[in-house]
Amino acid sequence: MRGKPAAARIPCRQCPLLNCKGLRPLTSEQLAFMEQFKQGELSVSKGTQVMVQGSLSPHLFTVLEGVLLRFKTLEDGRRQVVNFAFPGDFLGLQGVMIDPLTHSVEALTEVRLCIFSRERVGELFKEQPDLGFDITWLSAKEEGALEEHLTALGRRTALERLTYLAVFLFMRGRETGTTVGDRLKLKITQSQIADTLGLSLVHANRTLQRLRRTNIASWSAEEIRIPDLEAAIASAKYEVISRQPLPFI
Amino acid sequence: MRGKPAAARIPCRQCPLLNCKGLRPLTSEQLAFMEQFKQGELSVSKGTQVMVQGSLSPHLFTVLEGVLLRFKTLEDGRRQVVNFAFPGDFLGLQGVMIDPLTHSVEALTEVRLCIFSRERVGELFKEQPDLGFDITWLSAKEEGALEEHLTALGRRTALERLTYLAVFLFMRGRETGTTVGDRLKLKITQSQIADTLGLSLVHANRTLQRLRRTNIASWSAEEIRIPDLEAAIASAKYEVISRQPLPFI
DNA sequence: CGAGCTTTTGACGGTAGTCAACTGCGGTGG
DNA sequence: CCACCGCAGTTGACTACCGTCAAAAGCTCG
Numbered sequence: 368m369r370g371k372p373a374a375a376r377i378p379c380r381q382c383p384l385l386n387c388k389g390l391r392p393l394t395s396e397q398l399a400f401m402e403q404f405k406q407g408e409l410s411v412s413k414g415t416q417v418m419v420q421g422s423l424s425p426h427l428f429t430v431l432e433g434v435l436l437r438f439k440t441l442e443d444g445r446r447q448v449v450n451f452a453f454p455g456d457f458l459g460l461q462g463v464m465i466d467p468l469t470h471s472v473e474a475l476t477e478v479r480l481c482i483f484s485r486e487r488v489g490e491l492f493k494e495q496p497d498l499g500f501d502i503t504w505l506s507a508k509e510e511g512a513l514e515e516h517l518t519a520l521g522r523r524t525a526l527e528r529l530t531y532l533a534v535f536l537f538m539r540g541r542e543t544g545t546t547v548g549d550r551l552k553l554k555i556t557q558s559q560i561a562d563t564l565g566l567s568l569v570h571a572n573r574t575l576q577r578l579r580r581t582n583i584a585s586w587s588a589e590e591i592r593i594p595d596l597e598a599a600i601a602s603a604k605y606e607v608i609s610r611q612p613l614p615f616i
Numbered sequence: 617m618r619g620k621p622a623a624a625r626i627p628c629r630q631c632p633l634l635n636c637k638g639l640r641p642l643t644s645e646q647l648a649f650m651e652q653f654k655q656g657e658l659s660v661s662k663g664t665q666v667m668v669q670g671s672l673s674p675h676l677f678t679v680l681e682g683v684l685l686r687f688k689t690l691e692d693g694r695r696q697v698v699n700f701a702f703p704g705d706f707l708g709l710q711g712v713m714i715d716p717l718t719h720s721v722e723a724l725t726e727v728r729l730c731i732f733s734r735e736r737v738g739e740l741f742k743e744q745p746d747l748g749f750d751i752t753w754l755s756a757k758e759e760g761a762l763e764e765h766l767t768a769l770g771r772r773t774a775l776e777r778l779t780y781l782a783v784f785l786f787m788r789g790r791e792t793g794t795t796v797g798d799r800l801k802l803k804i805t806q807s808q809i810a811d812t813l814g815l816s817l818v819h820a821n822r823t824l825q826r827l828r829r830t831n832i833a834s835w836s837a838e839e840i841r842i843p844d845l846e847a848a849i850a851s852a853k854y855e856v857i858s859r860q861p862l863p864f865i
Numbered sequence: 866c867g868a869g870c871t872t873t874t875g876a877c878g879g880t881a882g883t884c885a886a887c888t889g890c891g892g893t894g895g
Numbered sequence: 896c897c898a899c900c901g902c903a904g905t906t907g908a909c910t911a912c913c914g915t916c917a918a919a920a921g922c923t924c925g
Contacts, residue, residue: 439767441853447767461760464753465857469760492745492752499748500741504713506755511710511718513762518688518696520769521814525913556871565770567914572873574913588871604690608714774881805903816882821905823881837903 379405382481383431383454384615389542390455391612400495401616406482411474413554417458418472424462426482429616430454433478434545434553438562439470448563450512451475451536454543455615457505463488475555481616501614511608520565523604525574526581528564530603533584537593542613552590628654631730632680632703633864638791639704640861649744650865655731660723662803666707667721673711675731678865679703682727683794683802687811688719697812699761700724700785703792704864706754712737724804730865750863760857769814772853774823775830777813779852782833786842791862800840 377383379401385392393401409428411417418424420440435452449470452458462468463485492499512535519531540551561571579585583599585592593599600607626632628650634641642650658677660666667673669689684701698719701707711717712734741748761784768780785802789795794802810820828834832848834841842848849856 439763441767441771441855443853445767445771447770449763449766460752460756464756465760469855469857470763489745489749492741492749496738496741496745496748499745499752500738503709503741503748503752503755506752506759507709507713510755510759510762511714513759513766514688514698514719517698517762517766517769518690518694520766521696521811522690522694557873558871562770568871569873569915570913572871576873604692606690606718608718807903817903818883818905819881821903825905 377408378402379616382616384429387454387544389544389612390615393616397495397498397616400491400498404483404487404491406484409480409482411478411480413474413476413478415474415478416471417474417478417480418462418468418470420469420471421467423466424459424468425485426459427463427485427488428458428480428482430456430458431479431481433474433476435478436473436475436559437470438473446562447565448559450509450516451539453539453545455613456509457502457615459485460502460506475553475559498616501616504614508613515605515608516563525564525566525570526577527603528566529560529571529574529578529586530583530599531605532560532564533578533586533591533593534596534599534603534605537584537591537596538607540591549594549596550590550592554589556588626657627651628865631865633678636703636793638793638861639864642865646744646747646865649740649747653732653736653740655733658729658731660727660729662723662725662727664723664727665720666723666727666729667711667717667719669718669720670716672715673708673717674734675708676712676734676737677707677729677731679705679707680728680730682723682725684727685722685724685808686719687722695811696814697808699758699765700788702788702794704862705758706751706864708734709751709755724802724808747865750865753863757862764854764857765812774813774815774819775826776852777815778809778820778823778827778835779830779832779848780854781809781813782827782835782840782842783845783848783852783854786833786840786845787856798842798845801838802840803838805837 379398384390417428417435430452432454436448437450437452438446438448440446452472458472515535519528523531536553537546537551540546540553545551557571557575558568560575561568564571566574575586583602628647633639657680666677666684679701681703685697686699686701687695687697689695701721707721764784768777772780786795786800789800789802794800806820806824807817809824810817813820815823824835832851
């Protein structure tokens with residue numbers, strides 16, 4: 368896990384997440400606590416592994432900027448992308464509870480992370496119960512996302528899965544201000560898409576071409592564009608869960 | 617959601633979960649808190665829906681006894697089983713954060729549940745931060761299980777999925793004292809298995825027959841028997857996560 | 866310009882889904 | 896008592912979706 372640590376330490380009261388529309392801002396007391404709870408920052412470039420499956424993780428992270436990929440690897444090399452992380456997402460909670468990490472995390476873009484110490488989490492729960500509650504909230508929301516992915520893999524056709532993923536990523540992007548109009552700029556390889564949706568690379572490619580022809584979403588190597596979100600949601604059979612502003616940090 | 621509520625209210629200090637080997641017992645202070653936090657008990661018979669997708673849930677539950685099924689339903693009727701709940705598992709956390717439930721919960725056996733009020737969760741986090749932390753732990757563990765299921769659906773063959781599920785259920789049973797020797801008594805229909813593993817009913821049936829012929833697991837309608845757990849784990853390519861005693865309640 | 870990665874295309878085979886029918890079993894009611 | 900029903904499990908035949916193998920084309924970067 369390389370990367371310039373603490374390149375530019377920004378005080379929490381200037382945290383970019385505070386004016387992110389999809390996120391609920393912290394109270395000033397909470398901000399004061401976070402200020403001393405925060406250990407530093409980590410900036411990594413695209414492709415960097417932030418966490419490695421099987422290793423021990425001394426840190427927790429909050430994503431300040433960028434998009435990451437969480438994935439598991441089987442011994443024989445098969446990979447499964449488990450979820451994506453957007454700004455405001457909390458990474459490494461499992462590492463606190465379960466010793467060796469059960470998945471890896473890799474940066475899909477340039478990424479800036481906020482670092483916390485794993486040892487001091489108990490302290491957070493004691494001194495700021497509301498923040499502890501928020502962490503549980505985030506964890507429950509993550510669980511909900513995994514359930515959606517699970518039904519996508521289990522019960523949706525390849526084309527539905529692709530549209531589902533397009534909509535999912537687009538909406539996560541919109542919540543976290545990563546999106547511009549009906550476009551989400553995000554470079555993902557088709558291999559990563561395949562590993563997310565449980566498809567082979569070849570089949571993912573063919574289905575992606577089929578998706579492009581439907582005009583429901585235009586998904587290029589550079590960006591995802593969804594002209595009619597309602598229509599896309601319907602055709603993905605995506606049940607949108609209620610969009611309350613998420614807590615963070 | 618029918619069922620005799622509070623049929624027999626057992627004090628927490630006699631909770632059957634306390635001497636469950638896979639679970640970490642509570643301190644006496646925590647027990648005292650839980651005693652007044654607990655609202656009552658709910659006993660339901662096999663097949664009962666304890667929670668219904670789309671409805672609001674006023675309660676949280678801890679499983680005292682029995683096994684349940686969590687599943688999502690698409691509008692067109694396709695079903696996806698998301699996970700199973702064994703004694704000690706915590707149900708309904710998502711209902712606290714996200715308003716309408718995103719999945720249903722159904723009893724697979726006779727089940728006894730401990731009921732908590734959704735409104736008072738904040739109180740628990742404030743007064744017993746350690747318990748709040750434990751809830752987060754449970755949530756993180758659940759997340760880990762979902763990730764395993766996800767890679768099963770995405771990257772394993774039908775036969776591997778079946779063995780994976782057999783091993784998964786057996787080990788959960790063993791953790792929670794539901795198992796006897798190398799047997800887990802548990803009635804599951806092949807349709808439920810199919811909906812768990814993302815297979816069609818017919819194909820699940822055929823693969824199950826194939827699994828029986830391998831002698832790795834004998835999975836009848838009544839029970840799962842795994843004579844050689846190590847071998848089964850290997851052939852399922854199941855990466856066993858470390859088995860620390862779980863917290864509960 | 867060549868190396869290496871990602872995307873694309875073709876051909877082929879196998880895995881898994883669908884449709885349909887039949888069996889076996891337990892419960893219900895005539 | 897047994898016919899009848901519904902449900903779970905089983906089997907066969909057919910199809911199609913999807914994976915694998917292989918190769919070529921496009922791209923970026925040193």
